[in-house]
Amino acid sequence: MxxxxxxxxxxxxxxxxxxxxxxxxxxxxxxxxxxxxxxxxxxxxxxPPVAWTGLAALDPCTLLSPQDRSTAGISVLGKPKDIGGARACDWSVPGTFGVTVTLSETDGLADLEVAKKNATKTTVGRHPGLKVADKKAADGTCAVLLGVGDGASVQIDVSNTAFSDTPLACRRAGTVAGLVEPKLP
Structure with a gap:
């Protein structure tokens, strides 16, 4: 039986x-x-388009695991935010730097307003992107913007607490982008 x-x-x-x-x-x-x-x-x-459903299913605060946060030098948990209707997560390391990851389900890479003189084309993993930093201002801020399909994007913004050392901010943004990118659709 x-x-x-x-x-x-x-x-x-x-x-x-x-x-x-x-x-x-x-x-x-x-x-x-x-x-x-x-x-x-x-x-x-x-x-529906893959980028739309894929980003809609993601929680920006879960894009950095505890191991990822350690790799990036982030010792705090992320706090959910809303930035102009887009879902975001903010990690602020006291006295050091802050990182914000924003998921835009409506703005592709080409739709983002970026000063061309401050943007450099890049690729992170399989996603096209832009690295944005104003080298003349040297204000310790940098962003890596990743295109997800034609109509969505992920924005990784880093600000150093002392508002100095833009190259360091760009290295940090690049590290976080490298950790987030494999989890994107």
């Missing part, structure tokens, strides 16, 4: 494994279509 009970369970597990393996490369079928026939899957509405 024990063999009869295992056989359907094994068949079901094997079938689910095959389903997941077969579905791995398909991005057009929304998760709600699981279990529906292929005829009903074709009438399902198209999935």
């Amino acid at each position: 024990g063999e009869r009970m295992d056989t359907p369970g094994r068949a079901m597990a094997g079938g689910l494994l095959l389903f997941f393996l077969a579905a791995c490369g398909q991005q057009s079928t929304p998760p709600a279509a699981v279990g529906h026939t292929s005829a009903s899957a074709t009438t399902a509405p198209p999935a």
